[in-house]
Amino acid sequence: MANIRDLAKEAGVSVATVSRVLNGYPYVSEEKRRAVWEAVEKLHYTKNIQAVHLAKGRTTIVGVMLPYIHHPYFSAVIEGISKEALRYGYQLLLFQTNYDVERELEALERLRMKQMDGLIVCSHEAGSEVLAAYQEEGPIVLCEQAEEYDFFTVYIDHYRAFAKALRYLVHKGHRRIGYCIGRMTGPNSQARAAAYQDVLRDIGVVPRRHWVFDGCLFLEDGKRVMRQWVAMGERPSALLVTSDQVAAGIVLEAHRIGVHIPEELSVIGFDNDPLAEMLGITTVALPHFSLGEKAFRLLHHWLETGHVPRKQEELPTRLIVRTTG
Amino acid sequence: MANIRDLAKEAGVSVATVSRVLNGYPYVSEEKRRAVWEAVEKLHYTKNIQAVHLAKGRTTIVGVMLPYIHHPYFSAVIEGISKEALRYGYQLLLFQTNYDVERELEALERLRMKQMDGLIVCSHEAGSEVLAAYQEEGPIVLCEQAEEYDFFTVYIDHYRAFAKALRYLVHKGHRRIGYCIGRMTGPNSQARAAAYQDVLRDIGVVPRRHWVFDGCLFLEDGKRVMRQWVAMGERPSALLVTSDQVAAGIVLEAHRIGVHIPEELSVIGFDNDPLAEMLGITTVALPHFSLGEKAFRLLHHWLETGHVPRKQEELPTRLIVRTTG
DNA sequence: TTGTATGCGTTATCAG
DNA sequence: CTGATAACGCATACAA
Numbered sequence: 001m002a003n004i005r006d007l008a009k010e011a012g013v014s015v016a017t018v019s020r021v022l023n024g025y026p027y028v029s030e031e032k033r034r035a036v037w038e039a040v041e042k043l044h045y046t047k048n049i050q051a052v053h054l055a056k057g058r059t060t061i062v063g064v065m066l067p068y069i070h071h072p073y074f075s076a077v078i079e080g081i082s083k084e085a086l087r088y089g090y091q092l093l094l095f096q097t098n099y100d101v102e103r104e105l106e107a108l109e110r111l112r113m114k115q116m117d118g119l120i121v122c123s124h125e126a127g128s129e130v131l132a133a134y135q136e137e138g139p140i141v142l143c144e145q146a147e148e149y150d151f152f153t154v155y156i157d158h159y160r161a162f163a164k165a166l167r168y169l170v171h172k173g174h175r176r177i178g179y180c181i182g183r184m185t186g187p188n189s190q191a192r193a194a195a196y197q198d199v200l201r202d203i204g205v206v207p208r209r210h211w212v213f214d215g216c217l218f219l220e221d222g223k224r225v226m227r228q229w230v231a232m233g234e235r236p237s238a239l240l241v242t243s244d245q246v247a248a249g250i251v252l253e254a255h256r257i258g259v260h261i262p263e264e265l266s267v268i269g270f271d272n273d274p275l276a277e278m279l280g281i282t283t284v285a286l287p288h289f290s291l292g293e294k295a296f297r298l299l300h301h302w303l304e305t306g307h308v309p310r311k312q313e314e315l316p317t318r319l320i321v322r323t324t325g
Numbered sequence: 326m327a328n329i330r331d332l333a334k335e336a337g338v339s340v341a342t343v344s345r346v347l348n349g350y351p352y353v354s355e356e357k358r359r360a361v362w363e364a365v366e367k368l369h370y371t372k373n374i375q376a377v378h379l380a381k382g383r384t385t386i387v388g389v390m391l392p393y394i395h396h397p398y399f400s401a402v403i404e405g406i407s408k409e410a411l412r413y414g415y416q417l418l419l420f421q422t423n424y425d426v427e428r429e430l431e432a433l434e435r436l437r438m439k440q441m442d443g444l445i446v447c448s449h450e451a452g453s454e455v456l457a458a459y460q461e462e463g464p465i466v467l468c469e470q471a472e473e474y475d476f477f478t479v480y481i482d483h484y485r486a487f488a489k490a491l492r493y494l495v496h497k498g499h500r501r502i503g504y505c506i507g508r509m510t511g512p513n514s515q516a517r518a519a520a521y522q523d524v525l526r527d528i529g530v531v532p533r534r535h536w537v538f539d540g541c542l543f544l545e546d547g548k549r550v551m552r553q554w555v556a557m558g559e560r561p562s563a564l565l566v567t568s569d570q571v572a573a574g575i576v577l578e579a580h581r582i583g584v585h586i587p588e589e590l591s592v593i594g595f596d597n598d599p600l601a602e603m604l605g606i607t608t609v610a611l612p613h614f615s616l617g618e619k620a621f622r623l624l625h626h627w628l629e630t631g632h633v634p635r636k637q638e639e640l641p642t643r644l645i646v647r648t649t650g
Numbered sequence: 651t652t653g654t655a656t657g658c659g660t661t662a663t664c665a666g
Numbered sequence: 667c668t669g670a671t672a673a674c675g676c677a678t679a680c681a682a
Contacts, residue, residue: 001439003675014653019677027651049438050378051675054658059375061418069394070404070614079395082421086428091435092419093386096407103411110416113374219599252603274544275600278577289395328659339669344661352667376659379674 002043010039022047059117062299065095065107066122071217072245072273073288077122077143080292088300090117099125099183112137118299122292123186141299143291144187152302154295154313158188161284161317162195162240165268168319169238170203174266178211178236180225180246192242211236222249230259238266238325244273247281251324266325272318280323287315327368335364347372384442387624390420390432391447396542397570397598398613402447402468405617413625415442424450424508436463443624448511466624468616469512477627479620479638483513486609486642487520487565490593493644494563495528499591503536503561505550505571517567536561547574555584563591563650569598572606576649591650597643605648612640 004022008015013032020028021036039045053059064081066074078092085092093116095107104126111119111134118139124131131140132149142153162179169177179196181189200207210232213225225246229235241247247269254261261267269276272285294313302308329347333340338357345353346361364370378384389406391399403417410417418441420432429451436444436459443464449456457474459465467478487504494502504521506514525532535557538550550571554560566572572594579586586592594601597610619638627633 001675004677005675015676016653016655016678017651020652023677029651032652046434046437048379048675049435049440050375050384051658052677054373054375054379054660055675055677057658068404069407070397070400072395075395075400078419079393079421082394082419086421092421094403094407094417094419096404096411096417109371110374112371115374219603223603248600249603275573278544278548278574326659329661330659340660341662341669341671342667345668348661354667357668373659376674377661379658379676380660380662382674 001048002045003048006043007036007039007045010043011035057114059115060089061091061093061116062296063093063095063107063110063116063119064122065097065104065119065124067097067099067125068217069094069096073243073271074122076288077292077295080289080294081120081296082292084293084296084300088296090296090300097125099123101126101130105130108134108137111140114138117303120295120299123188125185128187139299139302141295141302143295145191146187150311152298152308152311154291154298154315156188156286156291156315156317157191159191159195161270161286162192163199164317164319165240165270165284166195166199168321169240169266169268169325170199172238172266172325174238175203175205176208176211176234176236177205177238177240178208178213179240179242180213180216180221180250181242182215182217184214196240208234213239216241216243216246218243219245219249219252222246222251223253224249226250226253226257226259229265230257236265238268241267241269244269244271244276244281244283247283247324248273248275248279251279251281262323262325268325272320276322282322282325283320285318285320287317291315326373327370328373331368332361332364332370335368336360382439384440385414386416386418386441387621388418388420388432388435388441388444389447390422390429390444390449392422392424392450394419394421398568398596399447401613402617402620405614405619406445406621407617409618409621409625413621415621415625422450424448426451426455430455433459433462436465439463442628445620445624448513450510453512464624464627466620466627468620470516471512475636477623477633477636479616479623479640481513481611481616481640481642482516484516484520486595486611487517488524489642489644490565490595490609491520491524493646494565494591494593494650495524497563497591497650499563500528500530501533501536501559501561502530502563502565503533503538504565504567505538505541505546505575506567507540507542509539521565533559538564541566541571542568544570544574544577547571547576548578549574551575551578551582551584554590555582561590563593565593565595567595569594569596569601569606569608572608572649573598573600573604576604576606587648587650593644593650597645601647607647607650608645610643610645612642616640 004015007018097103120141122143142151145155269281269283272283276283329340329343332343422428445466447468467476470480594606594608597608601608
C-alpha cells in the first residue's frame with residue numbers, strides 16, 4: 001500500500017505538505033494541492049488509521065462494556081449510544097462480558113492500552129472499587145448508580161422506581177408481594193432489594209425468600225416463574241418484574257393455564273417494552289434509549305472539553321398503569 | 326505514560342529484550358526477564374496497543390456492519406459473532422448504518438484504512454457491486470446470499486424458505502396469500518419477492534399489490550398490519566410474516582379485536598422467536614445466532630490461514646407448525 | 651507557503 | 667542470548 005511518502009514523491013512535494021492537504025489545512029498553494037490529490041487518485045491511496053491514532057494519541061473510539069447484546073434492555077442502550085456516536089463521528093468497540101469479571105478487566109485494560117478514548121460501562125459484575133481503580137487510566141462513564149467513588153454516571157434511581165411501584169401495589173391492598181429480577185448482584189439489583197426490604201418493613205410484612213425469583217431475563221423465564229407460582233403454597237398476590245419481557249412471559253403463561261390476571265395475581269413490569277403495551281401490562285417506563293444517548297454525550301463532552309457540566313445525571317421513570325396491576 | 330524505552334532503561338537492558346520478555350519469547354536469561362517484569366511493575370507500564378497494531382499491521386479487530394442493533398434479528402446475529410470473537414480473542418467494531426449507503430461506505434473505507442482485519446456485513450443497502458469493489462481492500466464476509474461476485478458468505482436461502490412456507494399454505498388450501506416484509510430492497514427481500522411471484526404463478530393466482538405489507542420490523546408494525554387487514558376489501562386468508570415480532574403483533578392485535586386465527590387469517594412467522602413459541606405461532610426457524618457464529622468463523626479461518634474450506638455456506642431452515650397456520 | 655526533522659511506541663531484522 | 671537500528675505511517679514543531 002502506498003503511504004504518505006510515496007504520495008510526496010509522486011506529487012513532488014514534502015510529506016508535510018501532503019499531510020496538510022490530506023487534512024484540509026490552509027496555506028497550501030492550489031497547484032500543490034491538486035498535485036497531491038492527483039497522486040492520491042493515481043496511487044489509490046488511503047490513510048492508515050492506526051498510524052493516525054498513534055501519532056495523534058487519540059482514536060475517536062469509545063468502548064462499550066455490557067453483559068449481553070441480545071437482550072431488549074441492552075440493545076436499546078447500545079442503540080442510544082450508537083446513535084450519538086454516529087452523530088459525533090465516533091466508533092464503538094464492543095466488550096461483551098457475560099458478567100465475567102475476567103472479561104470486564106480485559107475491557108478496562110484496553111482502556112489503559114489507549115485502544116479507545118473512553119469507556120461506557122452499561123453494567124458490570126466486578127466490585128466498583130475495581131472500576132474506580134481504572135478511572136485514572138481513562139474516562140469511564142457508568143450507566144448505573146454508584147455513589148461511592150465519584151464516578152461519572154447516567155442512571156436510573158432504581159430504589160425510587162422500585163419503591164414507587166411497590167407502594168402502588170400496597171396502596172391497591174397487596175401485602176404478599178414478590179419480585180422477579182435478572183440477578184441478585186450489581187448496584188441496580190441491590191437498590192431494588194433494599195427498596196423491597198424497606199417497603200415491606202414499613203407495612204409490617206416479613207419478606208419470604210421464595211417470593212423472590214432470580215435469573216429472570218427473558219420471556220421464557222416468565223413462563224418458568226408462572227409455573228413455580230402455581231405450584232407454591234403461600235403465593236404472592238402481586239409480582240414486581242424487572243423486565244417487561246419476563247412480565248409478558250408470566251402474563252401469557254397465566255393466560256394459557258387459566259390464571260386470572262390481575263384478579264389472582266397482579267403483575268407490574270419494567271421497561272415499557274412495546275410488548276407490555278400490546279399486552280396491557282402495567283409497567284414502569286425506563287428510558288433505556290436516552291440512557292445510552294446521554295451516557296455517550298456525557299463522555300463526549302468530557303473528551304472534547306476536558307470537563308463536564310455535572311458528573312451525575314438521573315433519568316426519570318414513570319409508572320404506566322394498564323390492566324395487569 | 327511509561328514506554329518500552331523507559332522500561333529498558335529501568336531494567337538495564339535493550340528495548341529488544343524488553344519486547345521479547347513482554348511477548349514471552351524464549352532465549353532471554355531468567356535474570357533479565359525478572360528485571361524487566363520488575364520495571365513493568367515499578368513504572369506501572371502498559372502496552373500501547375495502537376503502536377502494536379501499527380508495527381504488526383494487524384489489529385485482531387473485525388468490523389460488523391448492520392442497519393440496527395435494537396432488533397431481535399440483528400442482535401441475535403451479533404451475539405453469535407460476539408461469542409466467537411470472544412473465543413478467538415478478537416474485538417468487535419460496530420458500524421450501524423440505518424441502511425444509509427453513506428454509512429456503509431464509511432465502514433468499507435475503514436476496512437481500507439486497516440482499522441480492522443476484516444468486515445462482516447450483516448445486511449446492506451448499497452449495490453453488491455460496491456461491496457465487490459472493496460473485496461480487495463480486505464476480507465469481507467456477507468450474511469446474505471449473493472451469487473454474482475463470488476463473495477464469502479454464510480446465508481439462508483430465503484427463496485427456498487419462503488417458497489416452502491408458501492407451498493405449505495397452498496397445500497392447506499390458501500390462495501389469497503399476502504406477506505409482510507421489513508423492506509423491499511436487499512437480496513433477502515428480492516429472493517422472497519421472487520419466491521412469492523413464482524409460487525403464486527404456479528397456482529394461477531395474480532398477486533395483489535395490497536397483499537404486500539412493507540416496513541414490517543417490530544411488534545407495533547404487526548398491529549398496524551392487522552388494522553389495515555380488517556379494513557381491506559379483498560383480504561388475504563393467509564400472511565407470511567418475515568419476523569416473528571411482527572407476527573406476534575398481528576396475532577395479539579387480532580386477538581384483541583376479535584379476529585379468529587387461523588380460521589379467518591392464517592399467520593406464519595419467521596425466526597422462531599421465543600415469543601412465537603409462547604403464542605403458538607407457526608414459524609420458519611432461522612438460525613440467526615449460528616449465522617453470526619459461522620460468519621465469524623469463516624472470517625477467522627480466512628484471517629488465520631489465508632484460505633478457507635469453502636466460500637459459501639448455506640444454513641438450514643425448518644418449518645415449525647403450531648396453531649396459527 | 652513549504653520542507654526538514656523528530657516523535658508516537660512497538661516489532662522485527664540482523665549482527666554479534 | 668543480547669543489542670542497535672530500521673521499519674510501521676502519519677502528524678507537527680520549527681525553520682526557512
